[in-house]
Amino acid sequence: MNQMLYIVAMxxxxxxxxxxxxxxxxxxxxxxxxxxxxxxxxxxxxxGGSMRVxxxxxxKEHWHIYWRNPGEAGLPPRVRWKLPEGFVMSDLRxxxxxxxxxGGGIVGYGYMGKVMLLATLTAPSAEKLExxxxxxxAADVDWLVCNNVCLPGKTAVSVEAAVxxxxxxxxxxxxxxxxxxxxxxxxxxxxVTQVTGEVGRRVTATMAWGKPVTDATFFPLxxxxxxxxxxxxxxxxxxxxxxxxxRPIGKLKADAIRVRGLVVWMEDGRRRSSEVxxxxxxxxxxxxxx
Amino acid sequence: MNLNLVMRKGLNMxxxxxxxxxxxLVAMFAAAAGYANCGNCDGDKCKGDMKDHAHAAExxxxxxxxxxxxxxxxxxxxxxxxxQGKIVVLxxxxxxxxxxxxxxxxxxxxxxxxxxxxxxxxxxxxxxxTYDLSAGDVAKAAEQWSINHPVLMDQTGKIGRMYGAKTTxxxxxxxxxxxxxxxxxxxxxxxxxxPKTGEDAINYVDRALTELLGGKAVTTAETRAYGCSVKYAxxxxxxxxxxxxxAGVACGCEGGGTDKPKEKDKDxxxxxxx
Numbered sequence: 001m002n003q004m005l006y007i008v009a010m011x012x013x014x015x016x017x018x019x020x021x022x023x024x025x026x027x028x029x030x031x032x033x034x035x036x037x038x039x040x041x042x043x044x045x046x047x048g049g050s051m052r053v054x055x056x057x058x059x060k061e062h063w064h065i066y067w068r069n070p071g072e073a074g075l076p077p078r079v080r081w082k083l084p085e086g087f088v089m090s091d092l093r094x095x096x097x098x099x100x101x102x103g104g105g106i107v108g109y110g111y112m113g114k115v116m117l118l119a120t121l122t123a124p125s126a127e128k129l130e131x132x133x134x135x136x137x138a139a140d141v142d143w144l145v146c147n148n149v150c151l152p153g154k155t156a157v158s159v160e161a162a163v164x165x166x167x168x169x170x171x172x173x174x175x176x177x178x179x180x181x182x183x184x185x186x187x188x189x190x191x192v193t194q195v196t197g198e199v200g201r202r203v204t205a206t207m208a209w210g211k212p213v214t215d216a217t218f219f220p221l222x223x224x225x226x227x228x229x230x231x232x233x234x235x236x237x238x239x240x241x242x243x244x245x246x247r248p249i250g251k252l253k254a255d256a257i258r259v260r261g262l263v264v265w266m267e268d269g270r271r272r273s274s275e276v277x278x279x280x281x282x283x284x285x286x287x288x289x290x
Numbered sequence: 291m292n293l294n295l296v297m298r299k300g301l302n303m304x305x306x307x308x309x310x311x312x313x314x315l316v317a318m319f320a321a322a323a324g325y326a327n328c329g330n331c332d333g334d335k336c337k338g339d340m341k342d343h344a345h346a347a348e349x350x351x352x353x354x355x356x357x358x359x360x361x362x363x364x365x366x367x368x369x370x371x372x373x374q375g376k377i378v379v380l381x382x383x384x385x386x387x388x389x390x391x392x393x394x395x396x397x398x399x400x401x402x403x404x405x406x407x408x409x410x411x412x413x414x415x416x417x418x419x420t421y422d423l424s425a426g427d428v429a430k431a432a433e434q435w436s437i438n439h440p441v442l443m444d445q446t447g448k449i450g451r452m453y454g455a456k457t458t459x460x461x462x463x464x465x466x467x468x469x470x471x472x473x474x475x476x477x478x479x480x481x482x483x484x485p486k487t488g489e490d491a492i493n494y495v496d497r498a499l500t501e502l503l504g505g506k507a508v509t510t511a512e513t514r515a516y517g518c519s520v521k522y523a524x525x526x527x528x529x530x531x532x533x534x535x536x537a538g539v540a541c542g543c544e545g546g547g548t549d550k551p552k553e554k555d556k557d558x559x560x561x562x563x564x
Contacts, residue, residue: 072456072457072519073456073457073515073516073517073518073519073520074518074519075480075481075482075516078481102519103519103520103521103522103523103524104447104450104451104519104520104521104522104523104524105522106456106519106520106522108519142481142483144388144482146518146519148521149386149387149518150387150388150389150518151388152388152482227512227514247512248512249474249510249512249513249514250509250510250511250512250513251509
């Protein structure tokens with residue numbers, strides 16, 4: 001009897017400990033499971049010139065961060081740059097993510113292992129700059145890293161670079177940047193040959209490659225006007241049909257909208273992706289035409 | 291119960307009373323599973339207006355009805371609430387999720403809203419569909435955060451799937467006519483920081499409730515919800531997909547739309563016992 005009570009008591013304590021309000025997986029923090037570093041492709045930027053900047057996320061095994069469209073749950077990382085005067089950073093470019101099931105069929109898009117987000121920094125012209133000077137490129141990063149639990153993280157990263165004429169040969173991180181460049185979505189690597197349907201109803205788009213490809217799928221890009229869910233992708237050799245559900249968020253302002261997304265596929269053993277635009281009419285426009 | 295009657299009236303009533311006992315037992319189990327409302331069924335068809343509410347959630351259509359037990363053991367019946375003319379807010383909840391913590395620990399969004407509308411015939415119900423979070427765990431969280439509104443237990447994920455709840459939080463508003471009039475995020479600030487205030491901050495639920503109570507249509511009926519994914523059990527994914535397509539919600543009765551028990555099995559067992 002005592003043994004039973006002991007077992008029950010232990011069980012209760014363990015359950016209590018594991019499910020305390022605000023408990024996170026094993027007490028780890030986002031900062032402990034994600035290593036974030038800021039890198040440049042070369043050590044020097046010339047006046048009026050540019051350099052590539054990379055924000056590297058390295059996650060512990062089983063943890064993932066999200067793509068710019070996180071899917072049906074989750075949140076993409078947010079980067080706020082802190083730059084010296086006159087310097088401009090381009091928009092972030094996101095390597096093609098993977099799709100995963102967040103449990104119960106809830107779709108997620110993101111990254112496991114590691115990913116480097118890319119951007120290009122442009123320096124102001126010579127008159128505005130002191131050459132042979134060091135600059136700091138910094139960023140405040142907010143991100144969500146999830147496993148079975150989600151941990152919100154916040155950190156500041158920075159990297160130093162020199163300002164001068166001419167790049168130093170044998171630049172430090174060129175190979176790394178080339179690796180991640182290859183994993184960025186392409187443009188116009190696939191053709192959209194047909195789009196049927198309208199906002200608020202089922203939409204089907206046909207993709208054509210001109211050669212056989214496999215494992216085609218579609219990852220919607222984030223949108224403020226519509227919610228896009230992928231219903232089904234049917235692979236047909238040199239073509240694929242993408243069936244989407246496109247629902248308006250509030251009232252649509254325009255009669256026509258463009259659904260943007262990545263078509264992702266396997267070709268010759270390599271994973272490729274390409275951004276596509278799907279022009280759609282909203283339902284009331286279709287009705288008027290009839 | 292009926293046992294005394296069995297003894298007195300003799301064995302020739304045996305079959306009918308066995309049926310009665312079995313139905314009673316099923317009702318007990320159904321109540322334990324949170325489906326005490328099986329009076330909505332007529333064989334395998336839904337009775338009356340229950341039929342309109344027996345399908346997956348869709349904004350603009352009658353909301354799926356269900357009964358459920360909260361973390362304190364009290365039963366809540368959405369059909370009954372609608373018939374009483376209440377507006378109902380459903381809030382998907384998970385104490386371990388930073389986006390829920392945002393609205394309970396960093397801010398007090400949910401508690402404040404529930405309180406604001408409590409005396410205006412708005413019933414605020416949180417729902418926990420996390421498969422491995424018990425009523426005890428939920429009750430503890432509710433106490434820690436001074437939550438006065440009920441938190442419905444949905445560990446099987448059935449209600450979550452009925453509504454297509456994907457995130458915590460995920461908000462749904464059912465009008466007093468029983469129509470799903472809002473589905474989506476609590477506000478327009480998809481972050482885990484303290485809730486935003488100021489001109490640009492929109493709380494979609496607050497706005498929708500004000501519009502409904504003012505007899506107006508809800509301006510933004512659907513938004514993209516943000517948060518952690520609802521923690522459904524992995525095995526449930528395939529099991530319930532087809533159920534949902536076939537309006538498996540079926541009258542809010544467990545097991546697909548009939549409140550007659552599986553007679554063969556039950557009678558066999560009872561026969562043996564007798």
